[in-house]
Amino acid sequence: MITQLPLETQLAIAKILEEHYQHRRFNLTTDVKVTYSFVEIEFKGYFAESFDPTNRPYPDPFHEFYRSKCHDFDLHWGNLELSLSAWWRSEIFSLNYTPNSRVWIGEEGEEIARPH
Structure with missing residues (x-):
């Protein structure tokens, strides 16, 4: 049973997104529903910072403070x-x-x- 994307796939997707959205970060999550042979991959967008990491409000770059929801997208596969x-x-x-x-x-x- 697949519970997450292979690391190679995550890196390839991250590279493509980085080329097209240079000032965004993306967090990839997967949800596999085996009963319906359904796969959902969620891409959550985050703002990227270019300032000193010791001088930002939250050290975690995927904190909700940095969310860029207008850059979220989902990929679904099934049936x-x-x-x-x-x-x-x-x-x-x-x-x-x-x-x-x-x-x-x-x-x-x-x-x-x-x-x-």
Whole structure:
């Protein structure tokens, strides 16, 4: 039973995120629901600091003080469907992939045109 991502996968994902979001840190968590063959990977965004670490409010870089919730996103896999959900402006959108289709879903669960 998988309870966490392999270290190589975590490092590869962290490297990709670091290239695109240079002023953010991401904390990766996984939740595996074996009964439904469902995998969820949660990416929590945090602000990165460039100042002296001895002069910051909290020594833990993943403290809630540094949270950047607008950069959170989730990746879900189950029932031959891959779904990526994230905040876009003030709403949550999901991109759902299946073997036969690719659709954008809005916060209310309705199919929408691709957000711009």
